[in-house]
Amino acid sequence: MALLPILCYPDQRLHKVAQPVRAVDDRIRALIDDMLETMYDASGIGLAATQIDVHERLVVIDVSEERNQPLVLINAEITWMSDVRVKGEEGCLSVPGIYDGVERATAVKVTALDRHGQTQNIEAEGMLAICIQHELDHLKGKVFVEYLSPLKQGRIKTKLVKAQKAER
Ligand code: NI
Numbered sequence: 001m002a003l004l005p006i007l008c009y010p011d012q013r014l015h016k017v018a019q020p021v022r023a024v025d026d027r028i029r030a031l032i033d034d035m036l037e038t039m040y041d042a043s044g045i046g047l048a049a050t051q052i053d054v055h056e057r058l059v060v061i062d063v064s065e066e067r068n069q070p071l072v073l074i075n076a077e078i079t080w081m082s083d084v085r086v087k088g089e090e091g092c093l094s095v096p097g098i099y100d101g102v103e104r105a106t107a108v109k110v111t112a113l114d115r116h117g118q119t120q121n122i123e124a125e126g127m128l129a130i131c132i133q134h135e136l137d138h139l140k141g142k143v144f145v146e147y148l149s150p151l152k153q154g155r156i157k158t159k160l161v162k163a164q165k166a167e168r
Contacts, residue, residue: 004052009095015141018055024117044093048138059135076112081105
């Protein structure tokens with residue numbers, strides 16, 4: 001297992017569109033283990049492959065308090081979304097230190113493969129529903145700050161570019 005470097009907004013690679021995983025094999029399972037380790041190490045509740053510069057439809061999530069209920073979604077598709085929407089505060093491991101309100105469906109149904117290549121159907125609400133929508137956006141090349149006003153996006157870009165320069 002290994003910790004993987006996480007791409008930081010406004011890195012253009014965060015806007016690449018992920019391709020379907022062709023086969024759920026040992027390579028994918030090793031990647032899943034590394035992504036889970038990376039997500040837990042960074043105290044995140046979700047990580048999409050896009051964020052580690054792998055452009056395949058793979059996300060890992062754990063919204064449990066105990067950090068012991070990993071959920072792996074391969075080639076996930078949202079099959080239903082509630083009309084009811086809620087605005088909640090979101091953050092992202094690729095946008096460190098920034099939190100802002102995003103409107104999302106309160107509940108979703110998702111079909112995906114698990115780490116054994118088996119189909120799983122998930123009905124999610126609350127934080128899990130929001131996290132799934134956030135992570136699947138990453139696979140489309142979309143970062144949550146893109147829901148914010150252009151003015152806010154500009155400010156966030158400037159702040160993060162400065163922070164990244166200071167780190168080097
Ligand atoms: Ni994110």
